[in-house]
Amino acid sequence: MTVTDSAALRRDLADRLAVAGALRTGSWRTAVEAVPRHEFLRGGFFRRFGSAWRPVLADREGWLDLCYTDDSLVTQIAGTIVPGDIRGEIRREPTSSSTLPSLVVRMLEDLQVADGNRALEIGTGTGYSTGLLCHRLGDDRVTSVEVDDGVSGRASVGLSACGYFPNLVVGDGLAGHKDGAPYDRVIATCGVRELPHTWIEQTKPGGIILAPLCGWMHSSELAQLTVGHDGVAHGRLLGGQVQFMLARPQTPPPLGMLPDFESGEERPARIGADVLDDWDARFVAQLAASRAQRLSLTLDGGTQHVIVDVEAGAWAGLARDGEQWTVRQGGPVPLWDAVEDHLLRWQADGSPALDRFEVMVTPEGQRITWPSA
Template structure:
């Protein structure tokens, strides 16, 4: 299945030159296609922020979904999910820092105006924003704040890492003072609390390699576990 009709035609011609004539569908692969369902396998050649419910519904129990899960913190990994009879799926992270372009509807929206970073409550952070320099840490953190964008601001006073949730308007702003990380948060969801909880859970498990992680997907959302 290919979204762009022109690319689908090019693929059909290329496969034909190899004497291969699979069924080709033009349309939105995030919705998959009812023709031929239920499928034994779904293989995605773009990344998704969340695994579409349609893929779960159109893969037979015991069938597998191979996809790259990414996010707006710019880290992604290849995962292999097995679909279960209850309509959920789970499976291992395969690792390798595999990167694909996010599907168009899953790409980050424009940031728009920054929130007023003087609002909210301030405290000393137990984990600093520098952990987001690490690919695996960003991948893990994305599951805790799936609709947040990350940006760095620079001014004469100090450099600030900002997480801004495009869905709820919540934000977390972090900077260093006298060798300590300070976080200011506002909005319905304390973003950095969620990140600290997620990363602390990973640290408590002795920071296992991402290949030791399992992804669980339900129609309500997805999570990462060790």
């Protein structure tokens, strides 16, 4: 590997991101051409083969080229396992990655940074996006918070190899970092179910917050909000069907022992479970049942489509018989009733696209609405 090889790959990556529409301004193009993504992947990454993950280490042929593909590259599995730990394959869930560059750059463009801004990043990850921020703003104006000390340590090595020394903090990113506040810009590189008001408190009036709003049914969208003088943030969803790992404190609880799906009360469903195959409809459903998880089970009677709120002890199971769907619900809250009501109101308003949804965050919580017909 040579510096020349890496520089050519960075220029080619910048060209591809510009053609795709993710890279839109000269300042961020300069950053992409300057910051070597491979320095943040020296420890290798995992690639999926079927249902398993295999490590790709830095001494493998083709490693450098793969570092400059527009792909998310998984760097940690099951909370602790890195590529150097594995010989062969592993079948566990990813817990940290280097996000695909087109999404990283799109988010940085949407953050609308200006010279002299001070930025707070939630989720350091590999440190690549942190490096881009450092190049654009200066590392003395960048603070990045990471919950995993091992991940933060590896990011620090990559950043220092590139000559960047931002303020790296190990802690719960949902709490922000008040010692460095107030910030002009806040960006989250992990998904959140609900945007914490602490981020708003730590942002200057007029400042911008950009974060992926996610749910446990796995539909997520970028939200861009502006902080007001009254401590309330207003904004909108940007659209685009982004996918991020959830902030670890907001990951769903284990399902545990599933309920008896033969219990509960059964009725004809007004809307079938197949509506949840649509990204926008699933996002709307999450607004109605924000703590519900979705799964499909193969039982003797066929396929059951289930949503379960573990903490509330509520569930709904849907099955199809020809063209008719039935729903059976149990627990203190009729989950599917709430989902149906929300979806039917959205449909009555013309099923507006998610980029027309508005977001407001107050000290009392988060509210997401869509335009009425």
